[in-house]
Amino acid sequence: MADRDPEIKFGEDRSEGISWNELMDRDSKPAPDFLKEEAYEYRGSDPIPAERYTSEEFAKAEREKMWPFVWQFAAREEDLPDPGDFVVYEMAGRSYLIVRQDDGSVRAMHNVCLHRGRKLRLEDGCADKFVCPFHAFTWNKDGSFDHAPCEWDFPHLKDKNMDLPDLEVGHWQGYIFIREERGGPTLEEYLAPLPEHFKGWNHDECVTVMRVAKEVPANWKVTMEAFMEAWHTIVTHPQLLPFTGDCNSAYRIWGDHVNVNLVPFGVMSPHVQEGQGEQWIVDEFIKYNGRSSDNYDPDGDPMAIQVPEGKTAREALGDKMREVYSEQAGYSLMHASDAEVLDALVYNVFPNFAPWGGYMPNIVYRWFPGKTPDTSVMEVRILARIKKGEPKPRGAELISLTLDQKWTEAGVLGGLGDVFEQDMENLPYVQEGLHAHKTGEVQLGNYQEIRIRQFQDTLMKYLEGTLGGGNS
Known part of the structure; x- marks a missing residue:
């Protein structure tokens, strides 16, 4: 492990409020050990050259030296x-x-x-x-x-x-x-530690129930990196703060190819100055999930719960989600921790695959380079568990959105569509700013943006030949 950042006290709180591990210790069900294991490695504080996001020459190097391997x-x-x-x-x-x-x-x-x-x-x-x-x-x-x-006209192909x-x-x-190119680590080696972490979450028992892709006017790395840290929530997604521990999140990295951002829900952000109690946290969570509409019927909403006296909003939501997910799955999930039924356990696998862990309907992201370095495509899948004993249906068909369309036009994403649109409001201006950048340097935080640092380090290993080409 590299030297630790002297400004970060390893294993202690890195922001206001309690740390992720302290929250896990308070949860009503024991969290898996791997959700509490620290995996942070100081990777220096050097800036990222802006041209990595804007240069066609750099994009060409990605196509030739990274993607095939x-x-x-x-x-x-x-x-x-x-x-x-x-x-x-x-x-x-x-x-x-x-x-x-x-x-x-x-x-x-x-x-x-x-x-x-x-x-x-x-x-x-x-x-x-x-x-x-x-x-x-x-x-x-x-x-x-x-x-x-007309095979008679191709005698030269007979032995080819x-x-x-x-x-x-x-x-x-x-x-x-x-x-594309053979050699290097096996898939299980490449994905490690996902096979161990996801062992009980059984994504093979799930099916794609929603799938939406959208063209984005920004480089694929700009778009992806917008989803690799939680601390932009404070200004980009303020509606999430009542029930999201944005700066209580944990960041982990493993080797070259895998990392995770663990974001707690059912707790109020330390940035909220005037919270209104545990019931308010639950009510705001329900509102976000799109259940507060003109024709909303709380009697038909299993998540419209009252927080019992002596319990926290997180405990109450965890209890209800275990009950609801067990009914939907056809087998008991009552053993699952609050984190596994409630939180955003957002893993990334280099270069462009991001499955959410846990037992809830799981989000899966993919990002694709566009035809120029200034464009990309982002795809979102939602996986849901098939009830035990029922046949698995064919996956949902892809809904494709153009540059001019909004995520909300897909209709199927609910509140997620609004959140993605808030992200999209930043990305075109990030891309424009990178082209106009006077210093040509992108600065990153040492901890909250450690996943981006790991990704960039790995990308350069492929482009420089120390990974890929049989060196993986």
């Missing part, structure tokens, strides 16, 4: 449940087909005709063969070459391997990953 979350199992189902996965100038085979396995291959280079498919679907719409060169769904018209180039495929908790 990392494990990427490409699809969920429920996106392609039946033989022949395929997903078109596009990332940083590459296009891939993720295809379910007859034996239930999944294969991944480049989505490019080996004749004249046309993409074979433009959107998800189901097919036994992939026929190029240009000249009808044809491949089987496992990527093997089938035939081409015309199978579609394939990729490594990995599976974890219902997520399907691909890696």
Whole structure:
């Protein structure tokens, strides 16, 4: 472990109010040990060059030296449940087909005709063969070459391997990953410690019930890093402060590829000067979740609770959520800690995958580079548990929003849409500011932005060749 920042007393409060670990010790159910284990490493205080977010040359280096060598979350199992189902996965100038085979396995291959280079498919679907719409060169769904018209004119291809180039495929908790270049850590090694942390949360028992993607006028790293710390809540999301311990959050990093931000809910932010008691915290939490509308019926809302005397809002919400989630799941979750049913346990896996942990309906983020360094696409999935004994349905279809549309236009995200829109109000001006930056330096906090520092450090390891290219 590197030297600790002399300005941070390791393991002690880093802001006003109680620390995350103190909150875990007060929770009504014991929190898993891994939620209390410190994993902070001082990574220096150097600035980040602004050109990493604006330069086409830097984006080109990412495309060539980073993206082909990392494990990427490409699809969920429920996106392609039946033989022949395929997903078109596009990332940083590459296009891939993720295809379910007859034996239930999944294969991944480049989505490019080996004749004249046309993409074979433009959107998800189901097919036994992939026929190029240009000249009808044809491949089987496992990527093997089938035939081409006028084969007499291509004698030079007779002894050439015309199978579609394939990729490594990995599976974890219902997520399907691909890696273009072989070599380096296995998927489980790459994801560590997620396999251990998520063991009881069983995302493989979940299905995608909402999926929305939106174009964003900012670099993919600018957009992603806006979701890697909680302390912007105080000014960007003030409606969350009554029930969010923004500066009570904990930040953890592991190795090169994984980190987490642990954000407590059901507690009032230390930045709120005039709180109105435990019931007020619960009422504000319910309001945020979109249950206070013109036709709101509290009798039909299981979360419209009264805080029992002697209990905190966090304890009361934890008790109710355990009850509600147990009923929804069809099996008991009464053992789960308050943190696991209530808090934002936001993990990030390098470079662009962020699944929420715990037992609640889980949010999953992905971020994609745009066609220029000044644009990106952000995708949000919501996973929900399938009730025990019920068949798993196909995943929800993607709703795509353009630059000019708002997250709230998707309709399905509820209060999350409003929160995302508040983030979007910052991002175009961050991107413009980075172009106009006089010093060309982005300054980061040592602790609350440690996840960004880890991400940037890892990115540079790939671009400099100490990770990737067989060095992972």
